Amino acid sequence: MATIHSFPSKEAIAPALFSLILDCQKVAIERHGRFQVAVSGGSLPAVLALALLEEEAVTQILWEKWEIFFADERAVPLDHEDSNYGLLKAELLDKLPEGTPQPNVVPIDTEYLDDVQELADQYNTALINHFAKRDSILKPAFDLLLLGCGPDGHTCSLFPNHELLREHDAWVAAIEDSPKPPPKRITLTLPVIAHASKVAFVATGAGKQEILKKIFESPEDGLPCSLVNTALGEKVMWFVDHPAVEGVSYPRRSSL
Numbered sequence: 603m604a605t606i607h608s609f610p611s612k613e614a615i616a617p618a619l620f621s622l623i624l625d626c627q628k629v630a631i632e633r634h635g636r637f638q639v640a641v642s643g644g645s646l647p648a649v650l651a652l653a654l655l656e657e658e659a660v661t662q663i664l665w666e667k668w669e670i671f672f673a674d675e676r677a678v679p680l681d682h683e684d685s686n687y688g689l690l691k692a693e694l695l696d697k698l699p700e701g702t703p704q705p706n707v708v709p710i711d712t713e714y715l716d717d718v719q720e721l722a723d724q725y726n727t728a729l730i731n732h733f734a735k736r737d738s739i740l741k742p743a744f745d746l747l748l749l750g751c752g753p754d755g756h757t758c759s760l761f762p763n764h765e766l767l768r769e770h771d772a773w774v775a776a777i778e779d780s781p782k783p784p785p786k787r788i789t790l791t792l793p794v795i796a797h798a799s800k801v802a803f804v805a806t807g808a809g810k811q812e813i814l815k816k817i818f819e820s821p822e823d824g825l826p827c828s829l830v831n832t833a834l835g836e837k838v839m840w841f842v843d844h845p846a847v848e849g850v851s852y853p854r855r856s857s858l
């Protein structure tokens with residue numbers, strides 16, 4: 603069963619999220635010498651920055667061992683205001699103190715922006731190069747997925763009732779009709795998400811309250827976030843602030 607960890611504010615979420623990240627980093631590096639993470643866009647990078655730009659974090663995070671992928675990405679140039687890469691760069695990567703070893707960040711190949719299927723295929727190839735070729739595995743196993751949850755219950759670019767929820771084969775899929783703009787995107791698929799070692803969702807603000815009620819109280823409706831909870835059970839941790847879960851009938855913890 604997924605767990606909800608609720609804190610008074612975004613700022614109060616940060617130390618708990620940092621602690622989880624540190625644990626996952628340790629396990630991953632001991633296991634295979636690197637830390638392979640995928641991150642969402644939206645409101646997630648700002649909270650991630652609160653967790654990872656603290657002085658304590660800067661000394662304990664082994665950035666040179668990190669490989670950062672995108673859980674979903676919009677088919678736009680990397681410096682476009684809609685780019686999830688651009689957002690992570692602005693919120694976090696550009697703010698790392700001078701001299702910090704750089705993580706290996708894997709953005710989309712913008713040469714293929716005009717053909718979103720090719721863009722997804724190229725990102726798939728990037729995953730093959732970073733996971734399958736090195737570990738001889740059949741599916742990428744991220745050490746940690748850091749995901750957001752949209753007000754409609756979408757996560758990555760997997761939207762409610764969309765046919766991509768039934769994608770069984772591709773690791774990375776193209777979407778050309780995203781209900782949230784921009785319409786053209788790529789996304790990790792449910793089988794890859796379900797293969798991760800750990801998933802951390804971050805959802806904050808009263809605007810997420812209604813959808814969190816649906817996700818946790820009516821999992822049978824199959825909202826994308828509920829599907830992740832169901833597929834991964836206790837490997838899924840939700841980091842939320844109190845306003846986001848007020849009135850949600852589900853056990854909560856106030857620490858890790």
Ligand SMILES: O=C1O[C@H](COP(=O)(O)O)[C@@H](O)[C@H](O)[C@H]1O
Nearest residue numbers: 642643644645646750751752758
């Ligand atoms: O479009 C997207 O939205 C979701 C949710 O964003 P949020 O601002 O409500 O947190 C995000 O997780 C995803 O990466 C992004 O492409």
